[in-house]
Amino acid sequence: MVHTPSPSKRSQNSVSPSFQSGKNENAVPTNLITYKGRRIPARIDPDASILRVVEIMAKSFGAPEHHITLALRDENDNLVTQTNIGAKVSSKETLKLVAAPVTEALAVVASLHAANDKPGEAGDPIVLPNNAEVLPPKLALFNLQKYIKEDDFAVEFMLKGGVKLLVDMLEKEGTGALTGNSLAYALQGIRGVMDYDNGWGDLSDAFIDRVIVVLASSSAPNVVRPATVIVRKLMVASPKAHSSGKGKSKAREGDSVNQYGFDRVFTRIVDVGHMVPDDHGGSPAEAVFRPIVKRLEGTRDLELVAQSLALINAALRSAQQEGSKRYSDLITVIEALGTRKYVARLIPSSQNNPVETRIFDFQTRYANVLRYHSLRPVKPQNNPTHERYLDDVWQTGRLDSEDGGGHRASPRPSMQDYQSSGQRTWDGWRRMGLSIDYVEASDPLNETELFRSIGELGLECLHYYAVHEDNFHSVVLEQLARPADRRCPIGKASAECVKVLYDHYKISQSAQRGASHFQPFMLNFPRLHSLVLKFFLRMWQDSESRLDDFERLSYLVRSQVRQTLADEHSKTWLDLEHDFLGADYRNIREGQMEMIDKEDGLLERPAVAALRAKVGHEAYEVMAEQRVICMQQGGWFNTAHVLKSGIDVTTRANPTRPHRFVRLSPNRRQLGWSEYTVRPKEKPAFEQLREKIDLANISEVRVQTGCAVGSRSPDTVSKNSFSIMASPELSLLDLDAIHAAQFAEWVDGLRVLKQEVPMSTQESANYMHILTELALKVRLLDITGDGIEIPQKVTFGTAPKSTDFWFAS
Template sequence: MSTYRGTNGSSTAVQRPPATNGASGTKSGGLIPTNSVATKDGVVKTRIDPTLSVSDVIKQLCVNLQMKEPSTNFALRDEADELVTNDNLRKMIKSKAKLKLVNSPAIEAAEIAEKLIQRDAPTFRLTLFSLQKFIREEQFANEFLKRDGVRMLIDVITVSHGNTLAYALTAMQNLMDLEYGWSGLDSAFIFKVVQILASPQSLINVCRPATAILKRLVEADPASAPGPLMASSSRNPPPPPPGSVYRYGFDVVFEQMRKEQGLLETVVNRLGTADTALALNSVMLINSLLAHATDTWWETFIAKLERLNTRKAVIRLMSSHTVEDLTSCVLDFQGNMARVTYRKKTTLVEPEVEEAHSAALDYIWTNSGLQEERAGDGEAIKWRKLGFDSENLSHEFGEVGVLGLDCLRHFVQSDPDFFSKVAREQTSRPPERRCPLAKASNEVVELLSEYWAVLAPGYATSPVFQPFFLNFYKVHALATNFFLRMWNESGAALDDFTRVVALVRSQVKVALRQENVRPWHEMEQDFVDCEYRAVRDRQMKELEEEDDLLSKVPVRNLRTKLYKESKEFVRQQRIHCLLQGAWFMNAVPVATPTARRPTRPWRFMRLDNGLKYLHYVDSQVKFPVRNGLEDLPERIDLSLIAEIATGNCAQPSNTTRDDLSPHSPLAASPLSFSLLTQEGSIADQIAPDMSRWADWTDGLNMLRRDSGHVASQETADFIQALTEIGLKIKLLDLSGDKVEIPSGLIAGPPPTNSDFFFSDLYDPQ
């Protein structure tokens, strides 16, 4: 290693013998670049052997520069204060980075800890500002934790305000990117963060990290602890080991949130803020709460979100000017609401057990204006007057669950007078001519659930915004009114119920088409103004091309099962593509094309087997990359990624694409994507084709803790195609054997006593 010292323009040499493997050349025979290293005495020029470790480099520098202090007291940083480590040393050497010989992380941690204790007013804020940057480095964080740094930060957060509080919260947020060291955060600290976030007076730069801290605590539940890929699906995860940070979760955070009544309202209100980062953090917190909500508080939390019109706030966000930066999170919210809808649909209505169910039914009956009657045998006739087949409401709502009950209640609530008028009008007709109003409402719920694929609790497959879906109750009211109108205009009788359902199904497909681009009033007009004859003619044409078999309940249930299997297959396939790796073009964001231009045009990225890091290498040309990670010296921590933005980058103007279609450097490529953190983009890439783009954008989304959507139409179509192919194969098996598929199965009466047992099936073959 050779070192040259220059002071005020002079250049005296202090030399050592050449290092092993060539101080003047690399293993491949090329010259080792010369780096400059700034010290307290001036700047030295040095050639650093890339085969050395950082500690050896620092040790030789200290010897050459005759430093009196031990080499362990020093570290190297570049001009941007990035710590030089064994992982990035080669990159620093190749790029001829200007380095600085500075205090080691241990010394920095000790000094900062001392300043936090003293709290000297003139330097205290600057100390916290430095801390929020250094604490991202694992070496510094470890030393800071040894000095009881978490307790110091908590003490500062408890008593601070303004920018000082913002710096302290950001430092805590950055520390919590580690998966250790903060397991001692207690309920008092969580409540303090809740109070900070709930205060309308809190500054934006305070709210951002406070929101991120709560989000991280929600996600740190035992079910999310690192482990096998599917471990998080366990409903009863093992207790976390001592010291694990995975000991919090939804219940712990929500207990503190409930103490501050205005918190959720404040978070929802901030979805409309002009500050994109704050809106991003707010929707991410809501998504994490939705994704991790437990049975204990699920109904309370969901009811609160509904009262605050959270869906409406997100719909407004869909059309705002900041939506490009929030697309991924909005789609996550959409996916979470699909899971909420599915759970409601599969939750039984139990008025004898659940007070909320009983109250909703009382509201519906009271507003109907009908009177309960008694049959000749004394049996009550009540709900049958509203169109149900029996008085057993748990059975009547069996297929649509609480979702059906909520939809009927909202239908009544939207216009109580109209509901009462319709209910009384139907009872005035002969029994065979009455429209079964409640039964029609439930059937509309089924049709909408089928249309929006509310078939499984997994991630939603729509890659586009669905504002009509988020207005599920309003669409249900429109479609139910349409059902009533078709019933009346067609002069239907009870035997025609299935025929009217088919008409409504046909109109639902037409009215809800292209909901990501069509305005609400056009959809509403389709339901309100369309005439019976036009709907009937279109539906007859559809029947010529459609098999009635597909609408039967057993077949719809089979499709649900195959849908779950298909989407899990696609999920595993996408992640497998990330594990294999791929080449991408380095791109520049269209919004800031001069902010960071790539020095090398190509990048190969590969996911590690632990599913935690994206390893990569930048290169002037593509080359065969070996298996493993040896050829990929750089890496990206996936836990830092807050958003996968798409279609927002362009090819740099000074590169030539050899396998991508050319376009203007200022035009965003539809094959581009960016990995965004809270601070900005850490990777801007252009995929070679649409398949690779879909594999990676969807795969990366599926790896995120709060993922809930896919980004590409290709993936959505792939899942749908697999489902339909599987369904047709199953139906071919049945039709080939001439098996008759019933429209539904009726369970027989229960046993009169318990004197029975289930025998094992016996196959004589």
């Protein structure tokens, strides 16, 4: 099991070569064991019990402690357990005999008692093992963060009330407050405790306040990292967020771990935000989140960047999952701090590092935010932001009169230039394409109805376009100057562009699916919408569209969006502007054909499958006629030797006449052919050919049967050779085509004349595929380009019971 030197041969600082093993005193040592400056070589059985190994080593060293209070660690202070002892022995690592995790935990708890001046509190008095000492507070905290990940240490620490003592130390302020490395060690200890279900009950509101203040005000990375993780874990620790799980993270109703969550933590953030230094004059929540967001700029410390972004993600996720009423407040804070801008800047340098998955998660969180905005109705009477957005759009477009107030807009006017004297009306919104068919001009204005299909997301995107477009008023006037049926409804087009992007990013499914690649343009959704809307208006003008063409043009925009954003992670905004603002209408229209293949399930629908079969038959008819026409024009071949066994030839190859000319008769019933020594200048007419073969006598066409007369490889079968067979054993004519195209024309042409389907050569199959796909796409382009929906399944109603009916006009 374990062999160690006999006491008589052992000195305090030497490694003895002899061993007392009972049977083998010359056993080779596997490991060097140290204890308080002394060393002993030992041979350890890798299958031995770790408790027995520790017991023997304690006796070998004559340790005064009981062996149950000791343990083995490697030079990196990793605990030797039953699981890893085999690896430690095989790698011959130096091990040290030290205090066991339980002993270390008792020493730490006793030290925290002494530091808090509460030796008699937190349950029974702490009884330390022999020779165990109370440690200085800083060293105790160092050992705490060092060993808290070990189960034995953590369990004993929590059972002896260590968490309550640690929380009390962290809650102290003023002269007794922890600072520097001591504060970092204490926070690391709390971070380790939170990996377990127990111990959370001692985390009071005062403790949470202290951690939040430290998180927002400290600049030391070793302090900020654990504080960030603690707040993140508190954010997600709610009954709704932890209703299921496994292992350490599993929590049940009634457990202390369930008593936190977003609402409680965000309330603490708002309450203590005034304690955080902030020169920007924002809300208390902004004061706390501002330094967290700013840390996204520090790309040198990727771990801190990843943890900061993980905290933001956790807040957004927990607020949504809990259905918190303060979810909108959090979104306002995140948007006010420009978080999306910082995340977008991280993307180019975040591939294959810890930040990458956090960015993917943030993209999912932002998609959920967009979905939340799309479901919230526009209520200007209750929401000051909605009222301001609507008023900005109204003033910027000067919608109170058709002539825009009688004065021209400056290239980049200020908001003061947009002041109008009139109230918002239905007629004014209709001038920019926001209207409801069933509403009369005299009806009370209800602007909620204008954005019912896209909610406040549609209003936000329209507002962004209106205030960022160089001359939004001129865009409105340009449409008003056109005939009524040729005006592009700007408001309707804006809503349609929102829906196109909404569908492209599958935002409605954001709660069920996560992002798997970078989507930098989605992170600036309003700007992307503005670009797509400009593209829509330009296509409307270039195509000279009418109101009836709106759906067709919407499909065109949808196709361009899908094609342009297919690989957005590899593009810049300049690339995007070129694709949307620099592309020609005709080229975009042609590009729709390529997008048809990518339509989800379109080509698999029964109606399209039937259309494919129809155009495939038409393509076959075209190819068949082409093959027969080629045969009627005639062709020159090489005279061929038959190399395949089992074939008798009617006419043997004559080396002095290496050329054969073959032509199909005008009535398509006979083949005429002759042999020539030299090709004549003109192709022989059918009547000039001496030999005739009735097609009725041809049984099959067998390919790759021989080689050309005079070939450099007379024993190698040519790929372009074929024989016209009268029976399985008798050949009527043996030919070697000049090239593969001629081979396909004649072999498949003969199959067509024999009414054998399908054509057999690969070249004909490729042509058939090209013709079929091209015809199919042209037909589909005529349908989908006009916005006609192709049904998944066509159903037929019941027949009328009588003839007493008429068709509506």
